[in-house]
Amino acid sequence: MQTLRIIAVGKIKDSWLRQGLGEYQKRLTPMVKLQIIEIEEEKAPESLSDKEENRLREKEGERILRCISGGEYTIALHLKGKNYTSPQLAGLLQQLAVKGFSTVNFIIGGSIGLGENVLQAANLHWCLSELTFPHQLCRVILAEQLYRAFSIQHNLPYHK
Numbered sequence: 001m002q003t004l005r006i007i008a009v010g011k012i013k014d015s016w017l018r019q020g021l022g023e024y025q026k027r028l029t030p031m032v033k034l035q036i037i038e039i040e041e042e043k044a045p046e047s048l049s050d051k052e053e054n055r056l057r058e059k060e061g062e063r064i065l066r067c068i069s070g071g072e073y074t075i076a077l078h079l080k081g082k083n084y085t086s087p088q089l090a091g092l093l094q095q096l097a098v099k100g101f102s103t104v105n106f107i108i109g110g111s112i113g114l115g116e117n118v119l120q121a122a123n124l125h126w127c128l129s130e131l132t133f134p135h136q137l138c139r140v141i142l143a144e145q146l147y148r149a150f151s152i153q154h155n156l157p158y159h160k
Helices: 015-028 052-066 086-098 116-121 135-153
Strands: 005-008 033-039 073-084 104-109 125-126
Touching: 005 052, 005 073, 005 135, 015 135, 033 052, 033 135, 052 116, 073 116, 086 135, 104 135
Parallel strands: 005 033, 005 104, 073 104, 073 125
Antiparallel strands: none
């Protein structure tokens, strides 16, 4: 069974978001294993210089990269990434499984984004949406899209 891992900076604080994420984890269980890994967020004042932001992103990035092993496929969620429709995402995940990637990582940065170290290590950059979402909500949206993709693969009525 393929393992999908959402590696995200920060903890989900709101119970309704945890419940939503848990619901999609439960729905995905018959088709794929979904793991959620939360990385400690760097404490940052409201205003930071570009240099300070880069330093914080790199520190968070080091923690993210420690969660990734060789032989895994890593997708960084990034505004400048490629756009996918739900059927295209389903196809991509199916191709990765056929190519033998038993673990696919989805990386969600913190409020200041992902460091260059993570972006360079990723196999693919994906733009989940050009809209701005709270990073905690982004995890639930991503989990829903993963469920939708596997529903498409398994011809379940959910996608319609």
